[in-house]
Amino acid sequence: MTSPLVEIRGLEKRFDLSGGLLEQITFKGGRFQRKQEAVHAINGVDLQVRKGEALCVVGESGCGKSTVARTVMGLLSPSAGEVHYDGQRIDNLKGRDVLPYRRKMQMIFQNPYASLNPRMTIQQTLEEPIRFHQPDIARSEVQAKVQEVMASVGIDPDWGSRFGHEFSGGQRQRIAIARALAVDPEFIVADEPISALDVSIQAQVLNLLMEAQETRNLTYLFITHDLAVVEHFGTRVAVMYLGRVCELADTKTLFAEPRHPYTQALLSAIPKLEDDRPNYIRLQGEVPTPVNLPSGCVFHGRCPYANERCRKEIPKLIATDGGAQVACHAVEEGRL
Amino acid sequence: MTTATLSRWNRFRESFLWYSFKRDKVAIASFIVLLLMVFAAVFAPLFAPTNPYDLAQIDIMNSELPPVGMPGADAAFPLGTDAQGRDMLSTILYGTRVSLLIGFGAVVLQAALGILFGLLAGYLGGRVDSILMRIADVQLSFSTLMVAIIVGAVFKASFGNLMFGEIAIYMLIFIIGVAEWPQIARTVRASVLAEKKKEYVDAAKVMGYRTNRIMFRHILPNTLSPIFVIATVQIANAIISEAALSFLGLGMPETQPSLGSLIKSGFDYIQSGSWWITLIPGLVLVVLVLVINLLGDWLRDVMNPRLYKG
Numbered sequence: 001m002t003s004p005l006v007e008i009r010g011l012e013k014r015f016d017l018s019g020g021l022l023e024q025i026t027f028k029g030g031r032f033q034r035k036q037e038a039v040h041a042i043n044g045v046d047l048q049v050r051k052g053e054a055l056c057v058v059g060e061s062g063c064g065k066s067t068v069a070r071t072v073m074g075l076l077s078p079s080a081g082e083v084h085y086d087g088q089r090i091d092n093l094k095g096r097d098v099l100p101y102r103r104k105m106q107m108i109f110q111n112p113y114a115s116l117n118p119r120m121t122i123q124q125t126l127e128e129p130i131r132f133h134q135p136d137i138a139r140s141e142v143q144a145k146v147q148e149v150m151a152s153v154g155i156d157p158d159w160g161s162r163f164g165h166e167f168s169g170g171q172r173q174r175i176a177i178a179r180a181l182a183v184d185p186e187f188i189v190a191d192e193p194i195s196a197l198d199v200s201i202q203a204q205v206l207n208l209l210m211e212a213q214e215t216r217n218l219t220y221l222f223i224t225h226d227l228a229v230v231e232h233f234g235t236r237v238a239v240m241y242l243g244r245v246c247e248l249a250d251t252k253t254l255f256a257e258p259r260h261p262y263t264q265a266l267l268s269a270i271p272k273l274e275d276d277r278p279n280y281i282r283l284q285g286e287v288p289t290p291v292n293l294p295s296g297c298v299f300h301g302r303c304p305y306a307n308e309r310c311r312k313e314i315p316k317l318i319a320t321d322g323g324a325q326v327a328c329h330a331v332e333e334g335r336l
Numbered sequence: 337m338t339t340a341t342l343s344r345w346n347r348f349r350e351s352f353l354w355y356s357f358k359r360d361k362v363a364i365a366s367f368i369v370l371l372l373m374v375f376a377a378v379f380a381p382l383f384a385p386t387n388p389y390d391l392a393q394i395d396i397m398n399s400e401l402p403p404v405g406m407p408g409a410d411a412a413f414p415l416g417t418d419a420q421g422r423d424m425l426s427t428i429l430y431g432t433r434v435s436l437l438i439g440f441g442a443v444v445l446q447a448a449l450g451i452l453f454g455l456l457a458g459y460l461g462g463r464v465d466s467i468l469m470r471i472a473d474v475q476l477s478f479s480t481l482m483v484a485i486i487v488g489a490v491f492k493a494s495f496g497n498l499m500f501g502e503i504a505i506y507m508l509i510f511i512i513g514v515a516e517w518p519q520i521a522r523t524v525r526a527s528v529l530a531e532k533k534k535e536y537v538d539a540a541k542v543m544g545y546r547t548n549r550i551m552f553r554h555i556l557p558n559t560l561s562p563i564f565v566i567a568t569v570q571i572a573n574a575i576i577s578e579a580a581l582s583f584l585g586l587g588m589p590e591t592q593p594s595l596g597s598l599i600k601s602g603f604d605y606i607q608s609g610s611w612w613i614t615l616i617p618g619l620v621l622v623v624l625v626l627v628i629n630l631l632g633d634w635l636r637d638v639m640n641p642r643l644y645k646g
Contacts, residue, residue, distance in 0.1 A: 073542055102544030115535035119557040129543050179539065 003087075004048035005187060005219050006072065006105075011045045011081035013067050014038040017291065040290045041067040043243040043298070044081070046317065049187070054213065054220040056234035056251070058227065058266070060287065064243040065223045066110075069191045072221065073107050074098065085187070103133050106180035110192040112172035116164035122175055123160035126150065129182050149178040152215075153208060170201035174208065181212060189221045194229065206233060227270050231255055239263045242290060242298040245317060249324030259326045261303050261336065297329065305330040356638050363634040366627040373624055377432040384426035385412070389592060396421045400610045416612045418598075419605055420590075427593060428617055432624065434594040435575050438508050442574040443567050445513025450520025451563065455551050457521065458528025469525070472518035480515040480577055487511050488586035501589035508587055512574045523566050527559035561639040568632035572625045579621055595621045 017037040018024045024034050042064045049055045057065045070076045072083055074091065083091040090101050109115040116125060126146045130137075147157040153174040164172055173193060180188055190209065194202040206229065212218055224230060230237055230251065237254045239247045239262065247260040258264045268280040283302045288294050297315050300306040307329075315327040330336040348354055357363055376383055386393045398421040404414045415424035457468040491507055492500045500507070531537065532555060540550045575595075581587040582596030583603075590601055595617045602613025 070538075075538055075541060099544050102542065105542075107539070107542045109535040109539060111535055115539050117536045117540075117554055117558070120554075132543065132545060176539070183543070 003051070004084075005051045005086060006047075006049040006221065007084040008045055008047040008068070008072065009082045009084070011042055011068065011071060011083070012040075012079045013042040013064075013071055013076060014040055014079045037291055040243055040293050042071070042078075043293065044314075045240075045243070045245055047238055047245065047248070049219060049221055050236075051219055052217065053235035054222055054233055056222045056224060056230045056237045057240060058224060058230055058237060059240035060225065062287065062290065063240045064290075065225075065240055066191050067243075068240075069107070069189045069221060069223050073105060073189055074101075075107075099133070103183045104185055105187045105189065106183065106185040108173075108176055108180050108188060108190040108193045111196050112169050112176055113196070115176050116172055118164055121161050121163055122150075122155070122167075125164070125175065126160075126179055126182050129179060133183050145182065149182050150175075152181065152212070153178040168201075169197050170205060173197060173201075173205050177205075177208065177212070181216070184216070185218070187219045187221070189223070191223045192225070193222075195224065195226065202229075209233070227267070239266065242287060242293070244298055244327065246299065246327050247324060248317060248326075249322075253323050257322055257324075259320060259322065259324055259331050259336070260328050261305055261330070262299050297327075303330075305336055353638055357634075360634055362630055366630040366634070369623065370627045370631065373432060373620075373627075374436060376429055377436050380426075380429040380433050384423070384429045386423045386426045388422045388427045388430055394421050400605065400613075402610075403612050403616070415616055416610075418601060418613045419610070424612065424616060427598060428595070428620055431593050431595045431598050431617060432620060434505065434588055434592060435578060435596070435621070435624070438505060438512070438578045438594065439571045439575040441505075441509035442512035442516070442578075443570045445509060446517045446520050446570060446574075447563065447567055449514070449517035451524050451556065453517065454521035454524025455528055455556060458525035459532055459547070459551050459555065465525075468521070472521055475515070476518050478515075480512070481580060483515045484511045484577065484581055485584065485586060488581060492586065497589070501591060504588050504592075508578055508581065511581075512577050515577075516570060516573070519570065520563060520566055523562050524559055527562055528555055531555050531558050565632060565636045565639055568628060568635055572628040572632065575621070575625055575628075595624075 015038060017039060018035060024036055026033050026035055045064070045068060047055070047057075047068075057068060059065050067076065071078050071091075074083075078091055081091075082089055085101055085105065090098070093101070116122075120128075123146065126149060127142055130142050130145050146160065150157045150160070155171060155174050155178065159167075164175070167175065173196075177193075193209070194205050197205060209220070210233065213220065222230075222233060234251045237247075237249060237251050238245050239254075239260065241262050247254065247258070247263045249259075254263065255267065258267050265281040265283050285302050288298070288301060294301055296312045297303070297306070297310045300310040303310065309329050313329065315329050315332070317325040317327045318332055319325050320331060326332075328336065357367075381387070388394075398410070398413065398417050399419050401413050401417040402409050403416040403424070404411060406416075409416065413423045413425070415428065417423055418427065453468050453472070457465040488507065488511060495503070537550060537554060540554050545554075578587055578594060579596030579599065582594050583600045585600065588594040588597045590597060593601065598617035599614050599621070602610065602615075602617070606614050
């Protein structure tokens with residue numbers, strides 16, 4: 001097994017809801033009380049991204065996928081836990097120390113309509129990162145690099161003097177990818193990069209990402225909720241539910257033999273052409289609020305196999321004989 | 337370089353701004369009037385028949401001559417003369433220049449302070465935001481004129497009339513500029529709060545750019561349209577404030593009159609029949625402020641993001 005390029009250990013992120021001190025104090029039943037509330041977006045996530053792979057993170061809205069991506073990139077600072085890059089802890093770095101990692105790690109965003117600065121031309125958008133990270137290279141070299149990345153994402157280099165709003169959604173996303181590639185990164189976090197695009201464009205952008213992975217030896221952390229994309233794109237898959245990873249496996253293994261009850265339900269929901277009477281697993285109830293997390297396994301309230309232990313003890317990711325890592329007491333005990 | 341400027345000009349020709357300007361008769365008329373007034377004021381030494389600052393050209397015997405068309409008028413003074421025998425046309429041209437200079441200068445100062453504090457408050461948030469915005473609130477709770485009167489009176493008392501006359505123009509720019517910065521700071525802060533949530537700011541952070549660079553190079557250009565609108569209106573406000581201060585005797589001295597001090601100097605003679613000394617500069621002031629405000633209204637309609645998204 002190759003050593004991990006990016007390692008996330010025990011990551012937690014809480015967003016405070018209760019505001020300032022004065023807003024926290026309430027008067028109830030004749031006495032003052034201080035009440036603090038927080039959204040628990042991530043509750044202890046451990047992930048390893050291996051060099052050269054595309055690790056897909058899937059899960060429904062609000063399960064913390066994007067928060068994981070933003071915390072890895074340092075846009076959010078974790079409430080607890082660590083992020084390591086190539087063996088070096090990076091979540092606590094400050095100022096100039098971060099800069100080398102900013103070149104090695106880049107991010108592609110979900111909304112191509114907001115991710116390009118509306119007042120900058122494409123040329124300026126692509127030039128700025130190169131000049132910022134390599135201040136002493138010559139003008140002609142910057143120009144050559146910009147031309148090269150534009151050509152590599154399929155944007156005509158002559159369009160550099162245009163502004164972002166003059167392009168279509170797919171073209172903008174290509175430009176956003178070009179911006180990430182301009183600094184020659186090793187690792188790219190893609191936060192639902194194709195979900196805002198037209199279906200006909202999605203495949204093109206996806207192929208572009210795969211092509212870039214091959215030619216530039218990239219490693220991806222790919223956030224998505226589209227299972228078809230995962231099957232096409234991912235080397236390994238991590239399934240998240242309510243801020244925790246519930247199953248982590250090779251793409252083939254996961255799709256062939258999902259172990260965790262939530263993964264089984266998720267995969268059974270994929271529409272298929274052949275059956276007109278889908279036989280998907282119906283989960284009871286709704287996703288609990290991340291403000292008051294359920295005790296024990298976060299899935300126990302909706303799980304048909306839950307027992308007393310599931311209600312009390314938080315399951316850990318445990319390797320199974322099939323090669324998958326599953327966080328489920330029922331799987332561990334052989335009940336499932 | 338020429339192709340770049342050409343394409344910028346073409347882009348402007350195709351823009352919504354130019355399109356709506358061509359169709360708005362009020363805006364065109366206001367713009368032409370403003371342009372004429374600014375032109376006449378800036379090149380006042382070329383157009384003015386006499387130099388009102390030059391005491392050698394003034395003859396006290398010519399004082400209080402009425403405008404042309406009235407009995408006793410002198411053709412050399414088309415708009416009449418004031419109590420000291422200065423040609424009203426020349427004095428008004430020079431006065432408009434002083435008023436415009438103070439108006440623009442004060443707004444440049446306001447914009448510099450307002451943009452800096454607004455950007456810091458909006459982008460950094462938290463404690464910086466609370467402190468800066470509370471200072472702005474405190475400042476807004478005093479009326480501009482009251483602050484200006486107190487500061488102006490203290491300065492005038494401590495420097496003496498002569499010295500005050502020399503620095504009056506900088507003083508007025510300073511007082512009006514500092515008193516009104518919260519208007520711009522609040523506007524900037526509001527648009528920064530909206531802009532900083534967009535993904536291009538996240539992309540800039542991921543690139544590792546410093547806070548200063550993100551604030552001034554990435555966010556500021558996207559908040560310029562509301563600043564532009566409010567600055568236009570603020571120029572008119574600053575000119576009015578200056579006129580009010582001058583009328584109260586705390587503004588420009590009589591030797592370098594602005595429109596406000598001209599109105600004031602004629603006010604003593606209005607009962608004795610010399611109405612033109614007050615009325616004509618007053619009209620010029622009203623027209624100047626009116627066209628700036630009309631242009632500001634038009635700009636606000638055009639740049640309102642709810643009506644039109646750029």
